[in-house]
Amino acid sequence: MEPAMVERTIAIIGGIIVAIVSAIALKNDWKTPGLDNQVFKLMLGLLVIGAIVALLAGVGVLGTFPKAA
Amino acid sequence: MAVASIPHGALVDGHGEADQLYVETRELRLQGFLLFLVSDCVLFSSFIFAYLYMRNSGQGWPPPGIHRLDVAFAALNSVILFGSGATMHYALENWKHGNFGRYALFMISTIVLGAMFLGGQAYEYTNLIFNEHVSWAGSGIFGASFFTLTGMHGFHVSVGVIYLTILLLQSVHGIYTKEKYFGLTAGTLYWHFVDVIWVALFSLFYLL
Numbered sequence: 147m148e149p150a151m152v153e154r155t156i157a158i159i160g161g162i163i164v165a166i167v168s169a170i171a172l173k174n175d176w177k178t179p180g181l182d183n184q185v186f187k188l189m190l191g192l193l194v195i196g197a198i199v200a201l202l203a204g205v206g207v208l209g210t211f212p213k214a215a
Numbered sequence: 216m217a218v219a220s221i222p223h224g225a226l227v228d229g230h231g232e233a234d235q236l237y238v239e240t241r242e243l244r245l246q247g248f249l250l251f252l253v254s255d256c257v258l259f260s261s262f263i264f265a266y267l268y269m270r271n272s273g274q275g276w277p278p279p280g281i282h283r284l285d286v287a288f289a290a291l292n293s294v295i296l297f298g299s300g301a302t303m304h305y306a307l308e309n310w311k312h313g314n315f316g317r318y319a320l321f322m323i324s325t326i327v328l329g330a331m332f333l334g335g336q337a338y339e340y341t342n343l344i345f346n347e348h349v350s351w352a353g354s355g356i357f358g359a360s361f362f363t364l365t366g367m368h369g370f371h372v373s374v375g376v377i378y379l380t381i382l383l384l385q386s387v388h389g390i391y392t393k394e395k396y397f398g399l400t401a402g403t404l405y406w407h408f409v410d411v412i413w414v415a416l417f418s419l420f421y422l423l
Contacts (some may be wrong), residue, residue: 153287160294167301171308182245182400186304189407193300196414199422200293209286209422 154204161201168193237395248401252408255371259412262367263419266360277357281349284361285339289421292335293413296372299328300410303379307403310386313393322383325406329376336369361420368416371409378402 172190175183202208270276277283306321340362343349351362382402385391391399 150285150287153291157287157290157294160291160298164294164297164301168297168304171301171304174308181242181249182404185249185404186407189300189404189411190304192411192414193297193407196410196417197294197297199414199418200290200297203286203290203417203422204294209290 154206157200157204161197161204165194165197165201168197234394237397241397244397245400248404252404255408256412259364259367259415262360262364263415266364266419269356269360278355281357282347284421285342286421288335288339289417292332292339293417295328295335296332296413297410299325299332300407302328303403303406307396307399310391310396310399311393315386318386319383322379322386326376326379326383329372329379329406333369333372333376336365336372364416365420368409368412371412375406375409378405 168190172187172194175187175190199208302321302324306318306325309315309317309321349358349361351358351366379402382398385398386396
Protein backbone atom coordinates (compact mmCIF):
# COMPACT_ATOMS: atom_id res chain seq x y z
CA MET A 147 0.00 0.00 0.00
CA GLU A 148 1.34 3.42 -0.91
CA PRO A 149 2.07 5.88 1.93
CA ALA A 150 -0.41 8.39 0.47
CA MET A 151 -3.14 5.73 0.53
CA VAL A 152 -2.36 4.88 4.16
CA GLU A 153 -2.50 8.59 5.05
CA ARG A 154 -5.82 9.01 3.26
CA THR A 155 -7.30 5.93 4.94
CA ILE A 156 -6.29 7.11 8.42
CA ALA A 157 -7.59 10.62 7.60
CA ILE A 158 -10.96 9.18 6.51
CA ILE A 159 -11.37 6.92 9.54
CA GLY A 160 -10.09 9.62 11.93
CA GLY A 161 -12.27 12.26 10.31
CA ILE A 162 -15.39 10.13 10.78
CA ILE A 163 -14.53 9.39 14.42
CA VAL A 164 -13.67 13.01 15.28
CA ALA A 165 -16.76 14.38 13.49
CA ILE A 166 -19.08 11.96 15.32
CA VAL A 167 -17.44 12.44 18.73
CA SER A 168 -17.46 16.25 18.36
CA ALA A 169 -21.08 16.23 17.18
CA ILE A 170 -22.06 14.14 20.22
CA ALA A 171 -20.20 16.57 22.51
CA LEU A 172 -22.00 19.47 20.82
CA LYS A 173 -25.37 17.76 21.25
CA ASN A 174 -24.67 17.05 24.93
CA ASP A 175 -23.63 20.67 25.53
CA TRP A 176 -26.43 22.21 23.50
CA LYS A 177 -28.56 23.35 26.43
CA THR A 178 -25.79 24.37 28.82
CA PRO A 179 -25.89 28.05 29.79
CA GLY A 180 -22.97 30.47 30.30
CA LEU A 181 -20.61 32.47 28.10
CA ASP A 182 -17.88 29.81 28.10
CA ASN A 183 -20.30 27.10 27.02
CA GLN A 184 -21.61 29.27 24.18
CA VAL A 185 -18.05 29.65 22.92
CA PHE A 186 -17.46 25.90 23.34
CA LYS A 187 -20.52 25.21 21.20
CA LEU A 188 -19.24 27.50 18.45
CA MET A 189 -15.79 25.91 18.60
CA LEU A 190 -17.22 22.37 18.58
CA GLY A 191 -19.38 23.23 15.58
CA LEU A 192 -16.32 24.46 13.72
CA LEU A 193 -14.42 21.36 14.84
CA VAL A 194 -17.13 19.16 13.29
CA ILE A 195 -16.84 21.16 10.05
CA GLY A 196 -13.03 20.82 10.16
CA ALA A 197 -13.24 17.06 10.65
CA ILE A 198 -15.66 16.76 7.71
CA VAL A 199 -13.36 18.91 5.54
CA ALA A 200 -10.37 16.70 6.45
CA LEU A 201 -12.50 13.62 5.75
CA LEU A 202 -13.49 14.95 2.31
CA ALA A 203 -9.85 15.80 1.59
CA GLY A 204 -8.93 12.23 2.53
CA VAL A 205 -11.61 10.84 0.23
CA GLY A 206 -10.40 13.10 -2.58
CA VAL A 207 -13.52 15.22 -2.94
CA LEU A 208 -11.62 18.32 -1.84
CA GLY A 209 -8.05 19.27 -2.69
CA THR A 210 -7.79 17.38 -5.97
CA PHE A 211 -6.37 19.60 -8.65
CA PRO A 212 -6.08 19.19 -12.39
CA LYS A 213 -2.57 18.31 -13.53
CA ALA A 214 -0.47 21.27 -14.61
CA ALA A 215 -0.25 21.74 -18.35
CA MET B 216 -18.29 46.73 40.96
CA ALA B 217 -18.42 43.52 42.96
CA VAL B 218 -14.72 42.85 42.57
CA ALA B 219 -13.74 46.18 44.07
CA SER B 220 -15.77 45.50 47.22
CA ILE B 221 -13.85 42.32 48.07
CA PRO B 222 -11.08 42.86 50.59
CA HIS B 223 -7.56 42.34 49.29
CA GLY B 224 -6.81 39.63 51.83
CA ALA B 225 -9.85 37.55 50.96
CA LEU B 226 -7.76 34.82 49.39
CA VAL B 227 -5.91 34.11 52.59
CA ASP B 228 -8.78 34.74 55.01
CA GLY B 229 -10.50 31.44 54.39
CA HIS B 230 -11.96 29.14 51.80
CA GLY B 231 -15.45 30.64 51.93
CA GLU B 232 -14.31 34.12 50.96
CA ALA B 233 -11.86 32.76 48.42
CA ASP B 234 -14.69 30.83 46.80
CA GLN B 235 -16.79 33.98 46.77
CA LEU B 236 -13.91 35.86 45.13
CA TYR B 237 -13.59 33.10 42.54
CA VAL B 238 -17.30 33.21 41.70
CA GLU B 239 -17.34 36.98 41.40
CA THR B 240 -14.22 37.28 39.27
CA ARG B 241 -14.66 34.20 37.10
CA GLU B 242 -16.79 35.97 34.50
CA LEU B 243 -14.30 38.85 34.30
CA ARG B 244 -11.40 36.50 33.79
CA LEU B 245 -13.37 34.62 31.16
CA GLN B 246 -14.13 37.83 29.30
CA GLY B 247 -10.47 38.83 29.49
CA PHE B 248 -9.37 35.49 28.09
CA LEU B 249 -11.92 35.66 25.29
CA LEU B 250 -10.65 39.13 24.47
CA PHE B 251 -7.14 37.68 24.19
CA LEU B 252 -8.45 35.02 21.80
CA VAL B 253 -10.22 37.68 19.73
CA SER B 254 -6.98 39.67 19.48
CA ASP B 255 -5.17 36.51 18.39
CA CYS B 256 -7.91 35.94 15.83
CA VAL B 257 -7.33 39.45 14.47
CA LEU B 258 -3.61 38.67 14.17
CA PHE B 259 -4.27 35.54 12.12
CA SER B 260 -6.98 37.28 10.07
CA SER B 261 -4.63 40.06 9.01
CA PHE B 262 -2.03 37.56 7.81
CA ILE B 263 -4.70 35.46 6.08
CA PHE B 264 -6.14 38.45 4.24
CA ALA B 265 -2.66 39.56 3.19
CA TYR B 266 -2.05 36.03 1.88
CA LEU B 267 -5.35 35.99 -0.04
CA TYR B 268 -4.66 39.41 -1.53
CA MET B 269 -1.20 38.40 -2.72
CA ARG B 270 -2.44 35.04 -3.97
CA ASN B 271 -5.14 36.62 -6.13
CA SER B 272 -2.87 39.30 -7.52
CA GLY B 273 -0.21 36.88 -8.73
CA GLN B 274 0.32 34.61 -11.73
CA GLY B 275 -1.66 31.56 -10.64
CA TRP B 276 -1.29 29.47 -7.51
CA PRO B 277 1.03 27.96 -6.53
CA PRO B 278 3.57 30.02 -8.48
CA PRO B 279 5.41 28.32 -11.35
CA GLY B 280 8.08 25.89 -10.20
CA ILE B 281 6.36 25.00 -6.93
CA HIS B 282 4.35 21.77 -6.57
CA ARG B 283 1.00 21.49 -4.87
CA LEU B 284 1.24 20.69 -1.18
CA ASP B 285 0.68 17.10 0.00
CA VAL B 286 -3.05 17.01 0.74
CA ALA B 287 -3.15 13.42 2.01
CA PHE B 288 -0.53 14.01 4.69
CA ALA B 289 -2.05 17.36 5.66
CA ALA B 290 -5.49 15.72 6.00
CA LEU B 291 -3.98 13.11 8.31
CA ASN B 292 -2.17 15.75 10.36
CA SER B 293 -5.37 17.84 10.54
CA VAL B 294 -7.39 14.90 11.83
CA ILE B 295 -4.76 14.42 14.54
CA LEU B 296 -5.16 18.05 15.64
CA PHE B 297 -8.96 17.98 15.44
CA GLY B 298 -8.93 14.75 17.43
CA SER B 299 -6.92 16.50 20.13
CA GLY B 300 -9.67 19.16 20.27
CA ALA B 301 -12.24 16.46 20.96
CA THR B 302 -10.09 14.80 23.65
CA MET B 303 -9.50 18.19 25.31
CA HIS B 304 -13.23 18.82 25.43
CA TYR B 305 -13.85 15.44 27.05
CA ALA B 306 -11.00 16.08 29.51
CA LEU B 307 -12.79 19.20 30.76
CA GLU B 308 -16.17 17.44 30.84
CA ASN B 309 -14.70 14.61 32.92
CA TRP B 310 -13.12 17.11 35.31
CA LYS B 311 -16.49 18.82 35.76
CA HIS B 312 -18.09 15.47 36.58
CA GLY B 313 -15.32 14.46 38.99
CA ASN B 314 -13.86 11.67 36.85
CA PHE B 315 -10.25 12.66 37.49
CA GLY B 316 -8.74 9.46 36.12
CA ARG B 317 -10.48 9.90 32.78
CA TYR B 318 -9.60 13.59 32.83
CA ALA B 319 -5.90 12.74 33.10
CA LEU B 320 -6.21 10.15 30.33
CA PHE B 321 -7.88 12.60 27.94
CA MET B 322 -5.48 15.37 28.89
CA ILE B 323 -2.44 13.19 28.20
CA SER B 324 -4.05 12.12 24.90
CA THR B 325 -4.48 15.77 23.97
CA ILE B 326 -0.85 16.58 24.74
CA VAL B 327 0.39 13.54 22.80
CA LEU B 328 -1.82 14.34 19.78
CA GLY B 329 -0.66 17.98 19.87
CA ALA B 330 2.97 16.82 19.91
CA MET B 331 2.22 14.43 17.03
CA PHE B 332 0.79 17.32 15.01
CA LEU B 333 3.97 19.31 15.64
CA GLY B 334 6.04 16.31 14.58
CA GLY B 335 3.98 16.08 11.39
CA GLN B 336 4.51 19.76 10.72
CA ALA B 337 8.25 19.40 11.28
CA TYR B 338 8.29 16.46 8.83
CA GLU B 339 6.38 18.51 6.25
CA TYR B 340 8.73 21.48 6.67
CA THR B 341 11.76 19.22 6.28
CA ASN B 342 10.31 17.69 3.13
CA LEU B 343 9.45 21.10 1.65
CA ILE B 344 12.80 22.69 2.46
CA PHE B 345 15.14 19.84 1.52
CA ASN B 346 13.24 17.94 -1.19
CA GLU B 347 11.05 20.60 -2.78
CA HIS B 348 13.49 23.47 -2.12
CA VAL B 349 10.76 25.76 -0.84
CA SER B 350 11.95 28.20 1.80
CA TRP B 351 10.61 31.13 3.79
CA ALA B 352 12.77 33.74 2.08
CA GLY B 353 13.65 32.17 -1.26
CA SER B 354 10.29 31.08 -2.67
CA GLY B 355 8.52 34.38 -3.08
CA ILE B 356 5.04 35.00 -1.77
CA PHE B 357 4.19 31.31 -1.51
CA GLY B 358 7.04 30.38 0.82
CA ALA B 359 6.73 33.56 2.87
CA SER B 360 2.99 33.26 3.44
CA PHE B 361 2.98 29.48 3.97
CA PHE B 362 5.82 29.40 6.49
CA THR B 363 4.66 32.57 8.26
CA LEU B 364 1.07 31.43 8.77
CA THR B 365 1.67 27.75 9.47
CA GLY B 366 4.74 28.64 11.55
CA MET B 367 2.72 31.08 13.62
CA HIS B 368 0.07 28.42 14.10
CA GLY B 369 2.74 25.86 14.98
CA PHE B 370 4.09 28.26 17.58
CA HIS B 371 0.61 28.52 19.08
CA VAL B 372 0.33 24.72 19.16
CA SER B 373 3.76 24.48 20.86
CA VAL B 374 2.69 27.01 23.48
CA GLY B 375 -0.57 25.08 23.85
CA VAL B 376 1.23 21.78 24.45
CA ILE B 377 3.37 23.42 27.16
CA TYR B 378 0.31 25.16 28.62
CA LEU B 379 -1.70 21.92 28.79
CA THR B 380 1.25 20.09 30.37
CA ILE B 381 1.43 22.78 33.06
CA LEU B 382 -2.35 22.54 33.59
CA LEU B 383 -2.08 18.76 33.96
CA LEU B 384 0.70 19.11 36.52
CA GLN B 385 -1.25 21.80 38.38
CA SER B 386 -4.36 19.65 38.52
CA VAL B 387 -2.33 16.69 39.77
CA HIS B 388 -0.96 18.93 42.54
CA GLY B 389 -4.47 19.98 43.56
CA ILE B 390 -4.44 23.55 42.28
CA TYR B 391 -7.88 23.04 40.76
CA THR B 392 -10.98 21.57 42.35
CA LYS B 393 -14.26 20.29 40.96
CA GLU B 394 -15.74 23.74 41.61
CA LYS B 395 -12.76 25.97 40.79
CA TYR B 396 -11.17 25.13 37.46
CA PHE B 397 -11.01 28.31 35.42
CA GLY B 398 -7.48 27.48 34.23
CA LEU B 399 -8.77 24.29 32.64
CA THR B 400 -11.61 26.17 30.97
CA ALA B 401 -9.12 28.69 29.57
CA GLY B 402 -6.85 25.88 28.39
CA THR B 403 -9.75 24.19 26.60
CA LEU B 404 -10.79 27.47 24.97
CA TYR B 405 -7.23 28.09 23.80
CA TRP B 406 -6.87 24.59 22.38
CA HIS B 407 -10.20 24.83 20.54
CA PHE B 408 -9.09 28.18 19.13
CA VAL B 409 -5.88 26.63 17.81
CA ASP B 410 -7.96 23.85 16.19
CA VAL B 411 -10.37 26.28 14.58
CA ILE B 412 -7.55 28.39 13.14
CA TRP B 413 -6.15 25.24 11.55
CA VAL B 414 -9.51 24.56 9.84
CA ALA B 415 -9.04 27.89 8.02
CA LEU B 416 -5.33 27.38 7.27
CA PHE B 417 -5.80 23.80 6.07
CA SER B 418 -8.60 24.88 3.73
CA LEU B 419 -6.71 27.89 2.40
CA PHE B 420 -3.31 26.30 1.79
CA TYR B 421 -4.15 22.73 0.86
CA LEU B 422 -7.67 22.65 -0.54
CA LEU B 423 -8.21 25.89 -2.46
